[in-house]
Amino acid sequence: RFRIGERTLWTWKLRLLDVGEAERNQPPWLEFRPQELPQQVDGILCRRLPIGRLPLGLSRQGKWLCYVRGIEKLYFVDIAGSFDAYLRRFSAKRRHNLRRSVRWFAERSHDRPMTIASEPGQMEEFQRLACEISRQTYQDRLLAAGMPRGPEFLAKMQEAARRGMARGYLLWCEGKAAAFAWCTGHGERLNYGVIGYLPEFSRMSPGTTLLYLILESLFQERTFRQFDFGVGEAWYKEAFSTGSEEFIQAMLLPPSLANAVRIRAFQALEALNYHAGRWLDRLGLKRAVKHLLRRAAGAAPGREREPRQEG
Template sequence: MTIASPLPLRFTIGARTLFAVRRRLVRVGYNLDDVLRAEALRLPPLDGDGYLVTSLPERHLAATAVALPGSAMMVRQRYSRRYADLAGGFDAYFAAMSSNARSALKRKAKKLDGAATIAVRSYRSADEIAVFHALALPLSRKTYQDRLLGAGLPADPAEMLRLAAADRARAWLLFADGAPIAYLYTPAEGDTLIYAFLGYDPDWAEYSPGVVLQVEAMKTVFAEARFRRFDFTEGDGQHKRQFATGAVDCVDVLLLRPGLANRALVAGLKAFDNAVTLAKRVVPSNFARKLKR
């Protein structure tokens, strides 16, 4: 039986949590192979108050709800799980992008190349990943991912080194005039590379270093011809849309055991989230009307 752990169900506005209610939940996160599977996914046995399921294909939502009859259910997030198919070569992959996308990528690379002497280095072995971590960590501390989201590179590289020793990690650094300005780290799960950490020096933001580095990383991955897919994981964004070749509509869903308290909690979360969504629509509209006066 999978062990449940206490997890906070947060009432948030933007990045600010007003308060949270804890429930003992079994957390289930599906990988890309699971997401692409045709048959419905099975939840593990439950020993807590419910499940928090991430990256559940939306087409399996109804079947998953049946796994906990009478449950209080709430979809907390909808998004496209994007990935790149690595079959074929980089030239074919690049040619499949729109002409506008290709032109934009070339312009960004040319702009950066005109501003500094550019170099990209790849890292693979445990010794190389140790070098990568030492160079990338100070850069990570400067990024918004670290400062605002707490999602920068881990301070302890032990897990990264363990994966690298098993040939299950790839990493890249982009240098400008000899100094690192962007990093990308991707652990491997089977024949899939996972988009885990990407960041760049905010002082170079106008040159799109993260995008430039992603292009060079994709060239390396295609040339190696070992991996089948590049998984851009949960969430969405322009960067992921630009480099993906496919997507699956997914949801993060909360399933709580039947009961008055759990139903009240889910109802409260839904009402709160709806109110926040409505406020986001109303405030910009009012602001726009004032500007027109």
């Protein structure tokens, strides 16, 4: 996505062939020729390569244009041992606040604050409710990164459910879905995909509460061995993770002028955002500008807060 700050200007929709895990460290995917790509495929995506396997930035690799955005960091939770043992990594105060948040929602949902959609027949209703929430989030309005809509994505959800690799989590409050998380499995790993919550509940920590309940469910379910937060930094990823790993991800495209220009333009925007962010930070204005942009998009600014102690 081409962005200025948090506002998406344009999305470059590429159809990429995702190489399998067994091929990540092998050279054949660099020896392919662009002409050998299947029809309707624009390039190759190489995930989780060792750092140093390919140079950072834009380079020519064989017959391909290769773009590596940077070193990625991925946080995860190992689903091992008991949930109580996992919680002991938090301070006593943090555990108290997390349980208080869960109790707040449980008291307003007949002690059933979370529901899980995992069957093909449950996907349509989950998608509908998740999209209703997503439309009100800044991720959807500013970043175009909300819950995907439409029958095409629904079909993918249903197919994942048929393979046992779909989990749609909803947090409830007084009969209303307050937050959602769409997760998909890959082998023994469950990926934390698309998330969102209603701005009106932000003071009650709906996202954090739902994450707590998801992890509690996974420790009980034992279907997956790892909960994968995906690449990128976020306070909740570091706070809830049990480990992390660093790697690079490479995109291989045919060496056309159009592809090179688009990648260079993307790099220029990335640099502009980085330097503008540092300048605003030095002036003490970065947080205020971010809040202003989110308000303009009609979403609640800032990160969610923990609920206040009642009584």
